[in-house]
Amino acid sequence: MMGMVEMRDDEPTDAPAASVTAPLLPHVIVLFGATGDLARRKLLPGMLHLAEAGLLPDYRLVGVATEELSHDDFRALAREAVEEFGRAKVTDSSWHDFGRRLAYVPTSAGPAGLREQVLLHEKELGREARHLHYLSIPPTAAGPVVRMLAEADLVDRARIIMEKPFGRDLESARALNATVHQIFREDQVFRIDHFLGKEAAQNILAFRFANGLFEPIWNRDHIDHVQIDVPETLSVDGRAAFYEETGAYRDMVVTHLFQILAFIAMEPPTALEPKAISEEKNKVFRAMLPINPAHVVRGQYEGYRSTAGVDARSQTETFVALRADIDNWRWAGVPFFLRTGKQLAEGARIVSIAFREPPKSMFPAGSGVGTEGPDHLTFDLADSSKLSLSFYGKRPGPGMKLDKLSLQFALHETGREADVLEAYERLVHDAMVGDHTLFTSAEGIERLWEISRPVLSEPPVTLPYWSGSWGPVTIDDLIAPRSWRLPFRRGWRTPTA
Ligand code: BG6
Numbered sequence: 001m002m003g004m005v006e007m008r009d010d011e012p013t014d015a016p017a018a019s020v021t022a023p024l025l026p027h028v029i030v031l032f033g034a035t036g037d038l039a040r041r042k043l044l045p046g047m048l049h050l051a052e053a054g055l056l057p058d059y060r061l062v063g064v065a066t067e068e069l070s071h072d073d074f075r076a077l078a079r080e081a082v083e084e085f086g087r088a089k090v091t092d093s094s095w096h097d098f099g100r101r102l103a104y105v106p107t108s109a110g111p112a113g114l115r116e117q118v119l120l121h122e123k124e125l126g127r128e129a130r131h132l133h134y135l136s137i138p139p140t141a142a143g144p145v146v147r148m149l150a151e152a153d154l155v156d157r158a159r160i161i162m163e164k165p166f167g168r169d170l171e172s173a174r175a176l177n178a179t180v181h182q183i184f185r186e187d188q189v190f191r192i193d194h195f196l197g198k199e200a201a202q203n204i205l206a207f208r209f210a211n212g213l214f215e216p217i218w219n220r221d222h223i224d225h226v227q228i229d230v231p232e233t234l235s236v237d238g239r240a241a242f243y244e245e246t247g248a249y250r251d252m253v254v255t256h257l258f259q260i261l262a263f264i265a266m267e268p269p270t271a272l273e274p275k276a277i278s279e280e281k282n283k284v285f286r287a288m289l290p291i292n293p294a295h296v297v298r299g300q301y302e303g304y305r306s307t308a309g310v311d312a313r314s315q316t317e318t319f320v321a322l323r324a325d326i327d328n329w330r331w332a333g334v335p336f337f338l339r340t341g342k343q344l345a346e347g348a349r350i351v352s353i354a355f356r357e358p359p360k361s362m363f364p365a366g367s368g369v370g371t372e373g374p375d376h377l378t379f380d381l382a383d384s385s386k387l388s389l390s391f392y393g394k395r396p397g398p399g400m401k402l403d404k405l406s407l408q409f410a411l412h413e414t415g416r417e418a419d420v421l422e423a424y425e426r427l428v429h430d431a432m433v434g435d436h437t438l439f440t441s442a443e444g445i446e447r448l449w450e451i452s453r454p455v456l457s458e459p460p461v462t463l464p465y466w467s468g469s470w471g472p473v474t475i476d477d478l479i480a481p482r483s484w485r486l487p488f489r490r491g492w493r494t495p496t497a
Helices: 037-052 071-085 092-099 107-125 139-151 170-183 199-209 240-244 247-265 274-287 423-433 442-457 475-479
Strands: 027-032 059-065 102-106 130-135 158-162 189-191 223-231 296-301 319-324 336-341 350-355 376-380 386-394 402-410 462-465
Touching: 027 037, 027 107, 037 059, 037 071, 037 092, 037 423, 059 107, 071 092, 071 102, 102 107, 107 139, 130 139, 130 423, 139 158, 139 170, 158 423, 170 442, 189 423, 189 442, 199 247, 199 376, 223 247, 240 247, 247 274, 247 319, 247 336, 247 350, 247 442, 274 442, 319 475, 336 475
Parallel strands: 027 059, 027 130, 059 102, 130 158, 158 189, 223 336, 296 462
Antiparallel strands: 223 350, 296 319, 319 336, 350 376, 376 386, 386 402
């Protein structure tokens, strides 16, 4: 089966994918950073899965990286990657079809060598073939690669996906946007933030805007605070060079966590289309107050400095927790607490909305009301996502004792878990189709760097924390008198099939 849709260049770029119907044209996918961690873990397995799901058109994939590899070396690396990280078992026939489409060119071949390889493969696909350049490289390498594409004359029929973080700060993001715009039109550019490609993140939009139930209480009158908490158990092994120059704030907060914050905080967009969604997200970013360094806790796990490739006196944070404030009518006075870090006690991705407690309690002392915290709406953004609404209810039996109960829903209850596309797969497909809905905008990114300026220029000291903990102990002062939801006091119910 062929992929589904394609846009012509002269069509408005804010049209949602659903409005275009022609079949996808063949693509040469040029993957920069093809031997890197992301390519091996997500992009190569994702391409194979998309191909097997019938969502790719006829394609060739040219890997590009600094290593001097032959085509066969790259194919061997790719095979290992899809076997280790792919979702399904790789059969000889699925590998045969995928492997034969792969090629490799080292960066040392320069623009002429790159062009030669791409044109060679394009010839096999026919004259209509498009190019999709995926820049899975650190922000400092992005400008040079964009210029290399111009020198190789691979711009006209191309789209370009750019990985986060986009720049390192406001100045570098502006400079990178300026370089990109000298070479590509904005409608050719797809700035990726894979959290927005997660099924569960899109479900936040569905939940908020397809239902009338919660929107009337989605504001400062009814919501006490919000937590966006993404602890990870992973270390930075294998990507220390990238991490050392990036750190948790740039890697996770200014990217994924703020983008999720925008989905939670935005006003209803006028339509489910890129311009309308981007405008509402950007309004949230504009209303955010600069991050106050006094509201930021930075941490580094014990042992980080002995990782190969890490400076023995490194101040890079592997953990960050902070308070963000949105100064608009809907959210004034409602703190958003964000936390993420490596080598923590558990891996999770939750958004938790804490509702205000009732103004007065008629329940007798000792009834249990309020003892388990406020009512919460919790989105679990795990791959197998869940949702929970907790509330107090009467304990069966005599008298009036109250327990915290919850309504819960798990993705697999839809019976359609197998249809979920992994975030990168979804977004690569959207970029091929020309749909910008789930990508970030130049304006939004620049604004996020702008509000990050105080914390980037005067970062609080990096505090040590033990691997397997929840970060430096001062995170409790940051959120007091409230408390972090994780670790959960009551686990999720095991959903029944
Ligand atoms: C990436 C970060 O963008 O997101 C990683 O660079 C992080 O450091 C990862 O581990 C988390 O994404 P996910 O989808 O695995 O939760």
